[in-house]
Amino acid sequence: MTDRTRRLVLPFAAFLFGLVALGIAAVLTLTPQGREVAASDVGGPFTLVDHDGRAVTQADFAGEPHLVFFGFTHCPDVCPTKLFEIAQTLDEVKERSGRDIRALFVTVDPERDTPEIMKSYVSSFDDRILGLTGSPEQVAQVVSAYRAFARKVPLDGEDYTMEHTAIVYIMDEQGRFVAGLNTAQAPEDVAQELLARI
Incomplete structure (x- = not known):
């Protein structure tokens, strides 16, 4: 191995090692007492407020499959991208199967995301996406129940952003x-994957 090749390979190997270590750390951090997280450990009872100001619980969505995504309305890129992808998927599912699948957009920023703001935000994507908010304690409980992650990150002045899980839960x-x-993926592939799982 030449010196030049070694200089290229070693940093790449170190990067891969770090990536693997980060993945292991994330699994151990998010997995209680080092045990595997079963599907039954994700989700559970909650009480929130929908974007029309009505109190809702998990029972309001029983009887039909649905999607859940955590985010916030001040999100600069990930959230609008995911919500756009979700809207495309819902359209494709409707076209392929005739089924209207709903999606729940749960804020991780309840201090700013009131029902009115959530309604204005989700309405620009799809009317099958329901914005959910609540007290900080209610939102924290849902984030925890879904084994999600959310953290406030201060910015200049009084401003802040949120780091959060970007998983779309089926x-x-x-x-x-x-x-x-x-x-x-392409919307048709996402729809095919979703329909195969519900």
Whole structure:
């Protein structure tokens, strides 16, 4: 191995090692007491407020499969991209199967995301996406129940942003977690994957 090749390979090997270590650390951090997280450990009872100001619980979405995504309305890129992908998927599912699947957009920023703001935000994507908010305690409980992650990150002055999980959860008709949905595919492929799982 030449010096030049060694200089290229060693940093790449170190990067891969770090990536693997980060993945292991994330699994151990998000997995209680080092045990595997079963599908039944994801989700559960919640009480929130929808974007029309009505109190809702998990029981309001029983009887039909649905998607769940955590985010916030001040999100600069990930959230609008995911919500656009979700809207495309819902259209494709409707076209292929005639089924109207709903999606729940749960804020991780309840301090700013009031029902009115959530309604204005989700209405620009799809009327089958329901914005959910609540008190900081209610939102924290849902984030924890879904084994998600959310953290406030201060910016200049009084401003802040939120780091958060970007998984799209597929939940079955009984509110049980099925799998994460890969929305970064062509809409027809996402729809096919979703329909195969519900």
